[in-house]
Amino acid sequence: MFTGIIEELGHVASIETKGQQRRLMVTSSRLVKELKQGDSISVSGVCLTAVNISKSSFTCDLAQETWLRTSFSRIKPNAQVNLELPMRANGRFDGHVVQGHVDGVGTVTSFEQVRDSNDYLLQINVPSELTRYIVAKGSLAIEGISLTVAAIDGAKVRVAIIPHTAKVTNLRSLKAGDPVNLEVDVIAKYVEKMLAAEKPKNPVTIEKLVRAGF
Numbered sequence: 001m002f003t004g005i006i007e008e009l010g011h012v013a014s015i016e017t018k019g020q021q022r023r024l025m026v027t028s029s030r031l032v033k034e035l036k037q038g039d040s041i042s043v044s045g046v047c048l049t050a051v052n053i054s055k056s057s058f059t060c061d062l063a064q065e066t067w068l069r070t071s072f073s074r075i076k077p078n079a080q081v082n083l084e085l086p087m088r089a090n091g092r093f094d095g096h097v098v099q100g101h102v103d104g105v106g107t108v109t110s111f112e113q114v115r116d117s118n119d120y121l122l123q124i125n126v127p128s129e130l131t132r133y134i135v136a137k138g139s140l141a142i143e144g145i146s147l148t149v150a151a152i153d154g155a156k157v158r159v160a161i162i163p164h165t166a167k168v169t170n171l172r173s174l175k176a177g178d179p180v181n182l183e184v185d186v187i188a189k190y191v192e193k194m195l196a197a198e199k200p201k202n203p204v205t206i207e208k209l210v211r212a213g214f
Contacts (some may be wrong), residue, residue: 001087002042003095004139004146006169007031008083010043012075013057020064024048024072027057031083040100042084044170045144045181046070047100070102071143071179080170082144095146096139097186104130105179106142106157111171120161121150122171126182128155132192133184141183145169 013025026043035041035050035058042048048060067073075081087093104127111122124142126134134140134157138149145165151158166172174180 002047002084002098002100002144003087003093004084004098004141004144005095006082006084006145006165009168009170010081010083012077012079012081014077015075022062022067023051023059024062024075025057025059026081026083028083029056031085032056032058034085040086042082042086042098042100042144044071044081045098045100045141045183046072046102069105071105071181074179080173082169084144096141098141098144098146098183099186100144101183102181103133103184104182106182108174108176108178108180109156110176111161111174114160118163120163120166120171122147122159122161124157124159124180125155126157130182130184131155133188138188139185141181143170143174143180144183145171 008028008031010026010028013027016023031041032053035053037050037053039050040047041050043060046066050058051061052059062072106124106126109123109125111120113120131152131154134149134152136149136151140147140149140157142159147159149157150160161171
């Protein structure tokens with residue numbers, strides 16, 4: 001489990017392709033020192049397994065499913081990626097519950113500095129099937145970053161970005177049209193499932209009440 005608080009900004013060193021499988025190498029100066037073979041690490045919001053580790057980089061295998069269902073299809077050597085190690089059991093819980101399981105891929109429409117401010121405004125389009133899980137002031141992981149939704153209008157989502165977040169993540173390297181990994185709040189999905197399970201087979205509706213004379 002992760003929290004969406006980015007610990008380091010890594011860079012893609014290489015992407016090797018063998019058939020339908022790819023091996024991603026990422027450079028890291030700090031987190032790589034804590035990694036062991038088989039450890040999990042979040043790379044731009046995708047939970048991956050470190051298979052080979054050196055003093056300055058680590059490699060992860062990417063299944064075809066991962067490649068097709070994430071923003072990794074746009075990454076190239078030197079691309080910036082957000083890195084986070086799993087949350088420690090005795091650690092402080094910042095951000096929100098992030099699993100590293102991408103629910104869908106959104107598209108950046110703009111990332112601009114707010115006039116007369118040091119803050120930024122990120123605007124993205126999200127898949128329609130995810131909008132029911134996204135609410136204003138709610139949590140949304142974008143590229144593995146725990147962010148708070150400022151506003152949502154249909155499939156358009158706006159997020160306010162403070163200078164620190166812009167500095168320590170890959171957001172400033174993105175441009176309009178770029179895909180971004182999205183993970184909605186897992187609590188919303190569990191609530192939806194529980195409500196669906198408790199839904200009565202013959203729910204009372206306004207129409208039924210009217211017909212009954214109420």
